[in-house]
Amino acid sequence: MRAIRVASVTLLSTAACALAAPLASANDGGTTPNVTSFGFTVSPTTVAAGGTATLNATACEEPLVKVSSGxxxxxxLNEGKSATVKVDADAKAGARYEVTFDCKGEKGTTTLTVAGHSTGTGTGTGTGTGTGTETGTTTPSKGVKAGLGGGAGGLxxxxIAAGSALLAGxxxxxxxxxxxxxxxxx
Incomplete structure (x- = not known):
């Protein structure tokens, strides 16, 4: 009889832990990168040194979102409007910089990568014909839409009904x- 009691308690404890785990990961106070109650983007996510990127934030209850990066x-960003920023001209090619969006103390982050410098070479003849090649990094046209992820929305x-039925059973x-x-x- 003791073995059945121990098995019952173990089963109930396991079920309770399994149901509580999604709740614990969903409510971490906004410390997990990219899990926020508001959305934000950097577009494009790869920019050449001296180039520009567009920043956008949506669904922030406060009309002012502060954005910072090194x-x-x-x-x-005021009232959901986007802003264009100029990447430092001396930014290191290939470096990844964290971009932080702050909506009334809740912070979300994404990455902005500085593209490698483009170099061009060409050859030609005196008659104006020739060939040339361009090498460099291409720039994506869209940024990452960050925000509430798949398991972060709660139950x-x-x-809840299914979990309650399992526990009752x-x-x-x-x-x-x-x-x-x-x-x-x-």
């Missing part, structure tokens, strides 16, 4: 088995 001057009513099964053992019919 590769451009800090800016403020919905269906998940485990508890009911444990009680049934203990009573059956106590009656000596097993």
């Amino acid at each position: 590769v451009f001057d800090a800016v403020e 919905n009513g269906t998940e 485990a508890l009911g099964g444990g009680v049934y088995l203990m009573r059956r053992r106590a009656d000596g019919s097993a």
Whole structure:
């Protein structure tokens, strides 16, 4: 009988931990990068030194979002409007810089990469014909849309009902088995 009680307690504890794990990861106070209650983008995500990038933030309850990075001057996005920033001309090619968006103390981050410098070479003849090649890094046209991720939204009513049913079933099964053992019919 003791083994059944131990098994029942173990089953109930495991079920409770399994149901609580998504809640713990969903509410971390905004410390996990890119898991925020607001959305933000940097476009493009790869820019040449001296080039420009567009910053955007959406769904911030406060009309002012502060954006900072070590590769451009800090800016403020007012009422959901985007801003264009100029990347420092002396930024190191290939370096990745963290861009931080701050919405009333909640911070989200993404990365801005500085592209390698483009070099061109060419050859030609005196008649004006020739060949040339261009090498360098291409720039993507869209940035990363960060925000509320897949498991960070919490549990919905269906998940809560399913979890409750599992717990009730485990508890009911444990009680049934203990009573059956106590009656000596097993």
